[in-house]
Amino acid sequence: MLSKAVCLALLASNALCQQRALNQWPVVANPEKQVITSELSEFVEKIMKDGNVPGLTLGVVHSNGTVELGAFGRKTEDGDEMTVDTLYNIASCSKAFLASSMGIPIDDFVQGRNQTPLPPGLTDLFPGDWELMDKWASEKATLRDALSHQTGLHDFSYHPTDKPVDVTRRTRRLRPTFELRQRYHYNNQHYIIGAHIISTYSGMPYTEIVKERIWKRLSMTSSTFSPNEAALSSKLAQTWTANRRRILFWFSEEVAELSAGPAGIITNVVDMTRWLQTLLNADVDSVTNETIIPRETYDANTRTQSIVSTRLCPRMGWDTKSYQGHNLWIHGGEILGIHSEVLFMLDSGLGIVTLANGDGKNPQELATMYRIVEDFLGLDRKEFERILVTIAASRARSEDGSAQVADDVKYPSPLSLPLEEYASKYYDPGYGNITLCAPTPHPSDECADVLESWSFFENTTEATQQVLYAAISSLWISHLRLAHTDGDTFGVSGTYLFTNGYGKDKSPFTAEETGEPAASAEFWIIHAEGSSLVRDVALNGFAGEMTERQRIRGTVEETAEIWLTKV
Template sequence: MTEIQAPEADTRVAIVEVGAAADAAAAAKAAWGQWPGHAMPPVRLETARPAKDGWDARAVFGYDTPPNARRAVQAVALRHGSSWTVLLFDGAEATGEKRGAALGLVSQSLRPAGYTRESFAGRTALPLTPERVEALKAFVRDGMAALDVPGVGLAFIENGKVVWEGGLGVRSLATRQPVDEHTNFMIASNTKSMATMLLAELADAGKLTWDTPVTKVYPAFRLGDDATTAATQIRHLVCACTGLPRKDMEWLFATTAQTPASDTFRQLAATQPTSRFGEAFQYNNLMASAAGYVAANLFYPGMEVGAGFDKAVGEHIWAPVGMTDSTMAFDRALAGNHASPHAVDLDGKAVVSVAGADVNRTIAPFRPAGGAWSSAHDMIRYVGLELAGGKLPDGKQLVSQKNLFERRARGVPTGQDRWYGMGLEEDMAWGVPIIHHGGDLLGFHSDMMWLPQAGVGAVILTNGDDGYALRRPLMRRLVEILYDGKPEAVADVAAAATRTRAEVAEFRGRVTQPADPAATAALAVRYSNPELGPLTVTRRGDKVDFAFTAWHSEMLTHVNTDRTISFLTVTPGLTGLDFVVGGSGGKRTLTMRDAQHEYVFTEAGG
């Protein structure tokens, strides 16, 4: 057994050579028995993964731990021949998120002794012929059916030529209108690379460098304390390397579309890094939002930064590239050819996500981090600009290669052979560089990817919550087709579909529906949290709803292993948010958490 301890000392990983075992469950149980001081909690869910990386069988175990413990526990059982190796994780949720990239390095690099990884280094890519494009489309179409994704915008480019662009499926299950190449989807975090593109143009103009202190060009910027503020450079706004954890709950619970863009800077001023600059990959949307607004202020001094960003991205990227479908205006998008977000309900069926549409609208105050709408037609031209080194089809250099490429330079590692740059990532898992970035909002999941050496790129935009499970498999399938690689992508999608169905069934079997009447009767009518705002309880017969600033959900209950009671959201797209019943100072409370923050809603008077 090999044990690895995180710097925080509250999180450990064990790699246990179990040897022969009847099955994955028996191997995992045996591994826990060999790890001194660690007990195996009750198994919540076991899901299989496809054979790959030299392993003949793989399975992942999730365990049942109470929310108040703030403990994450997992096992991964791997079989090679008749021998099992088990990777065990037991630690604090906060550390698990903070050290997620390091944990990924451990798990991704664990392979049987003597196994040689598949690599396409030095290989010449095959041409993206019509037959190969059809194979890619068929793969996506089959994946949509397996994952219950209603619609996809899809496009491919090779050597500066768009070889195919179009749509598969429908924009909405309610209207059944087909997706085409001009259908707009929310591209979410793919907006970040556009914010960094603006910074690259400003660097070309001599208005900043990547190492310029942020306060030199935007004096009102604050981050945590004075020392941290002074140390923050332009590149730090978008490198995911400053140690700032995710802080999305204020957006989810307390934001409206009318919240001013300046709220980005208010929240950052109250945020302190949880690790040193450059120490760990931690993804923070507020920093990327600030990057776009700092750029906007330099392009249009004196203009409100939200309007300035919209104008800058429109005039300095979309117009030159010919991205006429793209918009930052939610209402403009809804008035035109657009896709609707979908999520899975408690029956495992994809439905239009009403709450998703409401919450996605509230990304507006932080839109440089994820607020753009775009189409396959537009995004493949954006990928073409990246492949052309910043040169437009008419030969004009929109942005210099030097500053364009600085955005994809290897920064903090995100796993094995994977690095985050500035709004872009590089992946070398298969021996050839792939530059890409994904985007996720409620009911919308997308990715743009390109292989510079092959001159090939692709865009996938989806309107189903399980669309995330098509992104990396499409990257893999593209590589398989270009380099005649081992067929793995189809099995990856099939395993994801099976896992999704198992997760839905497990959740449904765990909760009480309708909510436990005694627990419901004990709730206050109103609660409040200083950061997340109000929570109002509404009873409708035997059902109970929690209402927040921009959305609401019916709540179901679950008795945790420590006998505490949780209320869980079930509205499609926002299923599973956990509120633990408690009390403090004679008042009733409801506590919800993300990995690194705790938010206590306290009973409010009146």
Template sequence: MRLPPICSLGLGVPAVLATQKVLGVGGKGNPLDDDFNKFAIDALGEFHVTGIAIAVVDGMESWAAGYGNATLPSSQNGDPIPVTPSTLFYCGSTTKAFTAATLSLMIDSGIYPSLSWQTPISTLIRDDFVLMDPYTWEQNHLTLEDALSHRTGFPRHDKSLGTFYGPDHHKATVRDLTRSLRWLPMVSEPRTKWRYCNLMFMVVSHAMQTLTGQWLGTTFRERIWAPLGMNSTYLSLEDALAGPEHLAGGYYWDYDAEVFETVSFSGLDEASGAGGVVSNVLDYTKWIRCLLNEATPLSKAGHEAIKTPRMAMSGNGKGYDSPMLYALAWQTSTYKGHRVYTHSGGMEAYGAEVYFLPDLGYGVVTLGNTALTSNYVGNILVWKLINDKLGIPESDRFDWAATAKQQLEDIVSSIDNAVERLYPDRADPPLPHLLALEAYTGTYFHPAYQNLTINLANGSETDIHRHNTKPRLRAVREDVVWQNTFDFEHVSGEFWVVFINMLKVPNGLNEEAAKAEFRVGATGRPEQLMIEFMEEGSEGVIEFEKIN
């Protein structure tokens, strides 16, 4: 994929993009004024974002606005539906904060006398939290706190998350996902390195449901959402669609055709406490105000617990005074001497950004409906508001827009240079693969990653980045939470690069590259496929056995 120059408003952007509505209470000057509205609309056009909602909390006052389209015209719907502050969006990993906060309430309740942040997970779900043989200590000692601060030693393993399990091919539950850990490798010693892991929040979700005997969405509503009046917040796609609010459609920008493409709604059962919330910015202002004021329903101890840093994150916090730390489902650092808490979220075609600054009594949330670039625009808008609030001169502001553009270029460069990056010492000229392409086709199985069925792709199945129409090996994985395609490119001998793209969002912005090796047995046929997934560093080598 080659990115064209970032376009300005009007190039492939629907005219209704300029539509916006503002709600406000209180007597302070509205930060979402005409100048900000123009800034927001320009950012949507520049980064190809369909629509975004934003809300600001400043002490006891709040403002909210919607820009662009919640739903674009289609054959079934002839008119666009604009974003309003009440529009619902998938909120992705901002869900994690509700999981940690709800667990704090369970700890405070006294109903579960042995429950604390240091409780080993295995004592709560002993039959389900089982790890590979080398990890006996970890199985017995990894705690709830470890899981909620991403310091367990497990990487993401997101591509192992299935939607069906067992001989009966039943719909996945968080228990099924938890039990898959027994076949997954760790990549570092516990408590030594920060590695983001959605699966561990699913494990905690399962533990919480086991303790309470009820669905996590019910617990969220009883303990947090109902007390805060968050009546437009859901942990179920079906409930969100049945509610009175409009759920924004999901989109991605096709950089080749220069059009928005529709992404179908995804179910949320598997995401659970890791990323299953659907809500709007109006409800999130109630949540932000609770966090700012250290208000009920959380206790003072609960507020302190979820905000206390547990691990240093990888790399430096761009634009911040100091490196980024991770608390319980919150990233935290300082900016111009003020403590900042933040977390982002992404669900295929949606992006969320939540920020709050306790010293200022100030918070901002953005929710958008375009893959990845919603988050870029969200950060650009949030930081303009924070800098305006603090009166920071333009010359002293971190350039979030330039950073976003560079990240887009880096994504493309990373994929274009994948062979060189993953195999710098490959044979030159490359050795031929031992067998004909057809011989490598078939189904390969791993107990956690499940079936990987490789076929010979024909010329009509074009590789999006290399426009490759030659016969090649390809797998389409639809029975996983993050549906994806695997395209194999030969490197040398039995070594390959696998280009992994999102099936529902195939514009390449979430594409990854993995190392792969076919192992041919004495029979002269492939018997194993070794893949090293590389999301945020190596995720360990996964061994697939050929089963047919």
């Protein structure tokens, strides 16, 4: 029989929320502790106007059961007002539900309700399927490592057509960014795999586990994993980019299973306050006194797993920090068109959730949350004022619109070969095929489609621009743009192209500004017998920081995050 010690080592979770009737807002039982005041509402409305936030909903939970709710701005491009029951995708705030759910099949086995134990190591969970590229890391990696982002695996290799089992089997083909437990490095794959683990070992889909064992018991009646179900409710918020273009709801029904674990929950602030109430009550429903998630799971999830900085310590599904003598647990979520923030403070008996239907609106959400925290606890307005300064500086740069010119003007070295020589099909076992296209008089059918899509935004008929283009299969972007920077190196930008616009505005737009490339592609040129040819290409910069490979140095191939071989 699986030992209790092994079970406790596997538990990884946080908690849930209280059943409570919420049919008006603000709902305040104790006026002395009221948070959503007219003064706060005026502040929220102003910061939304200044930051181009279309709409925002707010929920505040007190340890005594008091719940306050507020809704601001618009829900649709027709001007329908935001309401507290408006549904949003909460993106990565979904991860805490996955971490909480992981304790359910483990506890079911301990209690004799489940005959299938969870092995302690990740390789034992899916023999022959899950592995990392490094053998030692594969043998030693645990579920705790996976859910606290310490496997060294980088993100972005999953595709919209993937099933969780595909993601599980692909990990062995991905170059590690860091060694196991060397460094916190965020990725979504292991939350996709986490949902696959729960489905496999509980005997029912992960989504059903959450619905039946968490949401149903807490009367979270509006929450769902189904975009179609949310849309049919007529309560789903429409979403906008940072540049005020309406955008589609990002996850389709076809990717609902894939996104369920890391980012797939659709809910509202009413349901989220029930989740927060139970978090404040150590995973026990304060109405029924029923334990929703095993206490060992709750304790494991609220325990620090690694230290990112002196201010931030990630846990499974949450980050935690000490702020002016108070501990808080916090996590944000963002996909194109929405942003969410969830925060709770066990020692202060306070929980807050904000949901916004605009891209990149976390500064406005965090400013609201920290103003509440600081005023509620009588603290100095340090973080609140710091965020306001950041918002003001960002707005000033945006309004200025002038490009910053570097003092040391760079004169790049030319390409070694004509641009069309770099255009080809390349392959990486972790990422699959990618075809780079150059402006040519007679492109292939595939490249003709790619160039036509980009032609809505720039001239793709002349090779003098020294730009390569590609369409890719990704959950987050549809196209890549590679612009020559120096020698045989290109800057890489990713975006999603809407050639026919969206909503009422049918003019073309991109979902993200391409801007200054954060990633790079360095082509490996072979010189032999008086001729030269492009062999392979190294992609770097996708990790967002210097990797262990780059720190120890080596050849272009050895230090590459992704090594694409020419087909």
